[in-house]
Amino acid sequence: MGKAAALLARIAKMAPEMVELMRVITAVPALGPVNGGQGELAKLQALLPHLAALGLTLERVDAPDPRVESGLRPNLLAWLPGGDGPAAWVLSHLDVVPPGDPAAWGGDPWSLRVRDGRLYGRGVEDNHHGLVSSFFALKAMKELGITPPGRAGLVLVADEETGSGHGLEHVLRTRPDAFSPADLIVVPDGGDQSGGLIEVTEKxxxxxxxxxxxxxxxxxxxxxxxxxxxxxxxxxxxxxxxxxxxxxxxxxxxxxxxxxxxxxxxxxxxxxxxxxxxxxxxxxxxxxxxxxxxxxxxxxxxxxxxxxxxxxxxxxxxxxxxxQSPPATPSDAPVVRALQAAIRRVHGVEARPGGIGGGTVAAFFRQRGLPVAVWSKTNPSLHQPEEWVEIDTLVRDAQVLGLIFARLWDQE
Ligand SMILES: [Zn+2]
CATH class of the missing domain: 3.30.70.360 (Alpha-Beta Plaits)
Structure with missing residues (x-):
């Protein structure tokens, strides 16, 4: 079996572990102070042992915020070292939106429920979906001993739901050199239900x-x-x-x-x-x-x-x-082409670069001339009661991100 096939096969077996990590992080509400919460630190702390177990190199880029008890909003770069080539990064956000009317939920929004192949709970789609998929993509690489030609890393940020001033914007301000225009940057926090929309521009x-x-x-x-x-x-x-x-x-x-x-x-x-x-x-x-x-x-x-x-x-x-929207990511940027190949292989879909009418966190990368693609096989339950994600989608999106991290989208 080739390396790419081995990676896909390994990730396909990880569904039970994915559900367990989902359970852990869904149980830690991470609401920003604007939404009446204490921020994302407790959630990051719940994740840290998992990240450490992978042997990832960790760099905190926390933003001070006196509105929360801990006084900080956590941001983290966590990567698997690789060769000297460009890095591949997947950004997910730690914060979630409030659950809204409890009566509209079929159970406690902070307690994961599994039913008919779907997971239910606040945050499972937005943005645990991206976070869990990218984490297990790295985990599978680590277990198979695949060394990427450049760093393969997670960017975990605070404050995406309330402006990103203490999240990605802070990271890019504090560590502008952490990313290079040659890097492949994916934000799995948008897309469409077919998995066929790679968002490269916003109005x-x-x-x-x-x-x-x-x-x-x-x-x-x-x-x-x-x-x-x-x-x-x-x-x-x-x-x-x-x-x-x-x-x-x-x-x-x-x-x-x-x-x-x-x-x-x-x-x-x-x-x-x-x-x-x-x-x-x-x-x-x-x-x-x-x-x-x-x-x-x-x-x-x-x-x-x-x-x-x-x-x-x-x-x-x-x-x-x-x-003012920054210039689009070129439709033929390497990250777009890589995603198209990986999506074709995993989802069997011809993905097209497209634009959306709203703003996403990706704009902060584009403002700095960093070509970023927003992609996942998403569903419209985000910010709604009974937010859900399919376990199968978690697995497949992890496979797509694994091919990107390992730079194996065009290999056997
Ligand atoms: Zn989101």
Whole structure:
């Protein structure tokens, strides 16, 4: 049997061990302070003996955080030494989101349940799935004595669910030299249900608050006031024209063009017979990465100011969120090609590089020019009650990651 076949066969036998590690880490809630928790340290401590047993080299890159009792948010690089070649890294996050309404669960969210080939519990899909799969990929390599041509490592981070300031962002700030553009970096925290989506790019996220000022008056005498709701309505309609000025398309995205949508509107006057003098609404814009946010902002400001002037109203635009997406990972980057070959072999799927409309932690790598691919065979139960993952998927994703870690995706 060739090395790659031996690795796949070894991982295929590891399902019972995977379930046991899942049980251990699911039992340790790891909620960030924003979510009312004490962070991720206890969970990392539960994992450390397992990592040490593999003989991995460990480097902590903890972030101080006075909001938690321990005063720190743990981040860890843990790798199997290899040759002098580029490293392969798989990043998973330690934190989870709160379980929400306990009544919506079929049992304790912090106690793993196994039923019909699935595991249930908070965090099992997001992101224990990636963590456990990558850990057992390394474990199988270690047991088979496979030495990779470059480091094969795990990046375990805190704070992914609440901004990554104490997680990956801190790691990249503190240890910018830990990663090289030649490395293969995989984030198994996104994808689709077929395993066929390798996420290489994300739209920019631009959220705006628009406050329209008029002059309140009685409903019977609109000529004495300035109807802010009417002006706001015209502005909302005009967003269609503004976004039409940015007609670029990128077929890697499911929705290949940029969008600008009015979403929330703050409550205005409470009665029908008052003409409002103040209206506040919000826009959610998702823009292709190559579009400079400044150009969209300028076009929007100009159009809304014109309408305000015509209506005798005022308009103030402020930012709620502004995330300019970094340049995409090239669709032919080595990590993408490696994943495509490994996914074809393990899942029997032709995976395609694509984009998504939301933001992931991978953006922090891309900002630093590090080509990263977000991939797993995921399911939509994350952040939901009764979060689940299939045991078979854990095994297969471990096989894919094993082929990447060992650089054996094109070997027998
Ligand atoms: Zn996640």
């Amino acid at each position: 920019s996220i631009y959220w705006l608050r628009v406050e329209v000022g008029g002059r309140q008056t009685h409903g019977a005498s609109p000529h004495r006031g300035v109807n802010s709701l009417m002006a706001a309505a015209r502005m909302m309609v005009a967003t269609r024209e503004v976004i039409a000025g940015f007609p670029q398309t990128d077929q890697r995205f499911g929705l290949p063009h940029s969008t600008m949508e009015p979403t929330r509107i703050e409550e205005g006057v409470a009665n029908v017979n008052t003409i409002p003098g103040r209206t506040v609404f919000y826009l959610d814009c998702r823009l292709l990465p190559e579009i400079p946010l400044g150009e969209v902002e300028a076009a929007l400001r100009q159009r809304l100011a014109t309408i305000a002037e015509q209506e005798g109203a005022t308009v103030e635009i402020s930012e709620v969120q502004r995330l």
